[in-house]
Amino acid sequence: MxxxxxxxxxxxxxxxxxxxxxxxxxxxxxxxxxxxxxxxxxxxxxxNAVARSLRTDQTRTLGLVISDVMNPYFTELARSVEEEARALGYSVVIGNADERPDLQDHHVTTLLDRRIDGLLVSPTDGGSPGMLDAARAGTPMVFVDRWIPGVDVPVVRSDGRAAVRDLVAHLHGLGHRRLAIIAGPAATTTGRERVDAFREALGAYGLSLPGAYIGQGDFQAESGRRATERFLDLPEPPDVVFAADNLMALGALDAVRARGLRVPEDIALAAFDDIPWFVHTDPPVTAIAQPTRDLGQAAVRALVERIAGRAGESVTLPARLVVRRSCGEPGGSGGSPSSVRNRPTESPSPVQRSTP
Amino acid sequence: MxxxxxxxxxxxxxxxxxxxxxxxxxxxxxxxxxxxxxxxxxxxxxxNAVARSLRTDQTRTLGLVISDVMNPYFTELARSVEEEARALGYSVVIGNADERPDLQDHHVTTLLDRRIDGLLVSPTDGGSPGMLDAARAGTPMVFVDRWIPGVDVPVVRSDGRAAVRDLVAHLHGLGHRRLAIIAGPAATTTGRERVDAFREALGAYGLSLPGAYIGQGDFQAESGRRATERFLDLPEPPDVVFAADNLMALGALDAVRARGLRVPEDIALAAFDDIPWFVHTDPPVTAIAQPTRDLGQAAVRALVERIAGRAGESVTLPARLVVRRSCGEPGGSGGSPSSVRNRPTESPSPVQRSTP
DNA sequence: GGAACCGATGGAATCGATTACACGGAGGAT
DNA sequence: ATCCTCCGTGTAATCGATTCCATCGGTTCC
CATH class of the missing domain: 1.10.260.40 (lambda repressor-like DNA-binding domains)
Incomplete structure (x- = not known):
């Protein structure tokens, strides 16, 4: 060459x-x-970009360490990060941590060895050693979606509190009183926060969140299925299951169907993280949508600011409720157009709960 | 540092x-x-990996240029590529071409500038100039999934001919005679091959594939919806729609539902590329599954061979039919366990076609 | 007319590693 | 005792860029 x-x-x-x-x-x-x-x-x-990087001490490359690429939410996030980075003249190297702290560490070290200019991380757990070292060593860094309390790094995320309140209002309005949640891992901020927001919103309606109505999941479909099965085995099963991410919601849907029950007639379902597929499931799933594209954009901008030696502020964007049919007939407001177009032929059978 | x-x-x-x-x-x-x-x-x-790379003239990095990261099939492919590469001591840099030749070229050039050791490409179109240059210049390269005829580069892909024959047999056995297909872009090999395989399989049953039963899609959901709407507007609509990829299948599903029709009672649906979500849709979608993980692995191995200066052979792995419920009651063989577990309560209403 | 200046260019140092080559000393063979 | 090996180590060249500094011819200014 x-x-x-x-x-x-x-x-x-x-x-x-x-x-x-x-x-x-x-x-x-x-x-x-x-x-x-x-x-x-x-x-x-x-x-030769390698030679140039050696001399100038900058690679014009950003690292993105993500919890799970197979999760459509993160896929979209990765995509928007790459787009914004490209617009700003940067390339992005993605590392998939697969929710494993050791893999997360592997990627962080590899990226640092490659002398990337900055790091975008959605931490898998409370913080793997390599990542904390990097943060302490002053590597330009920004957390996306999830973060680690007590580490001095800007955070770009969305706040779901208001949307969760809207969701609970929606559910309450439809007459649901026994609401359950499938939580994410307690080691992640999103795992904890969503439960807190849900409990708080329930409190506003004088409802409580009993321990039996909190399922422990790990953001994977299988855990959603298991948690839902446990709910259905309860002497008094919940009216609604709220899954803290999209994959667990699909597991829940599957568990409900496996029992021959119907959504929303027999049990309602809602999810955190809206994804294109929720429009196509039957019934379309009511979900809380994060402004994923904006999050990716803001994260890259904050990181580039940090690289330039400037502040690089934290950003919090509101999530919003997207009402579809999985919790019952939608109210007058907030329904997406698709919730109308996707409405199937009316079912002639009455609402019933079949016993297995 | x-x-x-x-x-x-x-x-x-x-x-x-x-x-x-x-x-x-x-x-x-x-x-x-x-x-x-x-x-x-x-x-x-x-x-410092940058300095080492400059001296040794190798980066221990592979480039992967993919047509569309948001397509779950490619996401999974990317994931398996990264896994195998990591096992072999390589990192992977992913470039998302978004089905745009110009973006594909951008990524190829950027990756080459970074002096990656080898390139894995799933070409978006007939071949963008930069990519052809790279191939000619002798950059170690391997095509995955799609390829470009006449370019001397190993190809790792799966052969769907047998699976398509199985599918047609399955459909014919269920009494379907008017079979339609939503094709991918003619510029891609997968776009063409799947139509050819389908036509050939139909021929074996004395069936033909009239032009009106070939919808032109672009591997995106929206195109699947449009093509399906055209099929449904035909004086004699098809019994079955076979979508050449998973996103178009979801568009098709949506179009069918929007008319108040039901799958499979009113019209059957099948797709190329099986994805986890097809288990969760209602009805679960019959699909042709590629051995995605094995493809990623084989592609990386072939590429690493090439990098080592050895041959690096082409690999073709068979795809297989996964029968679910979207084409009608499954026959005695080939059904996945999920096709049983996902069966919903029987519909009391007779099969009917509502006129709009 | 000479000093100061400016625009265009080249020489050479530098970034952080790898590696060919040289060298000094210990140990074995004769 | 002398010579040859071989081992462990250091010196310096090298990869392909960027960039400081020097140089040189030509203006401009006083």
Whole structure:
């Protein structure tokens, strides 16, 4: 592969001049500029980013360490991060931690070894050692979605409290009184917060959240299924199951169907994190939608600010409730257009709970 | 950040010895080895991968340029690629082309500038100029899933012919005679092949594939919806719609529901590419499953072979039919366990086609 | 007319590693 | 005792860029 030396030789100039011409430095004569252009063209020269990075000490690359790529929410987040980064002249290297702290650490170290300019992390657990080291060492860093309390790093996330209140109001309005939640891992902030917000919202309606109505999940579909089965085995099963992420909601849906029960007639279902597929399930699932695209954008901007040595502020954006049919006939407001278009033919059978 | 020089100073040795100790070179005394280890520990030294790459001319990084990350099939592919690469000591940088040739080119150039050791591509169109240049220039390269005819690059993909034949047999056995397909872009190999395989399989049953039963899609949900609507507007609509990928299948499902029709009673649906969500939709969708994990693995292995200067052979793995409920009551064989567990309560209403 | 200045260019140091080559000393063979 | 090996180590070149500093010819200013 042709190097800058070859270009210099071809153009009959020094490497210094070629470099300046390539970087748009002002004091290069038009003639030289032209000859460089021609030589570059002739040789198909492309600057070696590795060499440049070594010299300039910047890679124009961002690292993104994510909890689970297979989760559509994170996939979308990754996509929006890459888009914004590209717009700002950065590349993104994604590391999938698969909810495993050791893998998270592996990716953080690898990325740091590659001298990425900044790190975007959605921490899997309370914080793996390598990650904390990086934060302490002053690597430009921003947390997305999840964060670690007590670590001095900006956080870009969405606040679901208001949306959860809206959800509980919606459920209460439909007559539901026994509300259950499938929580995420307690080690993650999102795992805890969503339960807290839910309990708080219930309190406003004089409802409580008994321990039996809190299922412990791990943000994977299988755990949602198990938790739901336990709910259904209760002497007094809940009217509604609220899953703290989309994968657990699908597990829940599956568990309900496996018993021959129907959503929402026999039991209602709602989820945190709206995803395109919820429009296509039957029934369409009522969910709390995060402004994923904006989150990715804000996170990249904050990180780039940090890289530039400026503050890089934390950002919190509101999530919003998207009402569909999985909790019962929607009220007058808040329904998405799809909730109308997706309405199936009316079921002639009365609401009933079949006993297995 | 501490460099190898700092380590050398701390250990009272030359950088050469430190480097040798770090790389497990045999002729380093145990004493020196030990002092290096101590110095590394004390300084928290991590070798600069950028500098190493410049010197050794290898980055131990693979590039993966994918057509659409938001498509679960590709997400899973990316994940398995990263896993296998990690096992082999490589990192992976993913570029999302979003089915746009210009973006594909952007990523290929960026990756090449970063001097990745090898490139895995699932080409978006007939081949963007930058990609063809790379192939010609001898960059170690392997195509995954899709490929470009006439370019001398190993291809790792799955062959769906047998599975499509099985599907057609299954459909024919259920009494379906008017079979339609939603094709992918003609510029992609997968777009063309799946139609060919379908037509061929139909031929074996004396059935033809009229032009009106070929919908043109672009592998996105919206195109699946439009194509299906056109099918339903036909004076003689098809009995079955076979979507050439999972996103178009979801669009099709949506279009069918929007008319108040039911799957499979009014019209059957099948898809290429099985994804976890098809188990959760109602009805569960019959699909052709690719051995995605194995494909990713084989692709990485082939690429690493190429990087090592060896052959790196093409691999073709068979896809297989997964029968669920979206085409009608499953026959005696091939049904997945989920097709039983997901069966909902029987519908009391007779099969009917509502006129809009 | 000479000093100061400016624009364009080249030489050479530098980034942090790897590695060919040289060298000194210990140990074995003769 | 002398020479040859071989081991462990250091010196320095190198990878491909960027950039400081020096140089040189030509203006401009006083």
């Amino acid at each position: 042709a190097s800058i030396k070859d270009v210099a030789a071809e153009a009959g100039l020094s490497v210094a001049t070629v470099s300046r011409a390539l970087n748009g430095h002002p004091s290069v004569s038009p003639a030289a500029r032209h000859r460089v252009r021609a030589a570059v063209e002739a040789l198909g020269y492309r600057p | 501490a460099s190898i020089k700092d380590v050398a100073a701390e250990a009272g040795l030359s950088v050469a010895t430190v480097s040798r100790a770090l790389n497990g070179h045999p002729s380093v005394s145990p004493a020196a080895r030990h002092r290096v280890r101590a110095a590394v520990e004390a300084l928290g030294y991590r070798p």
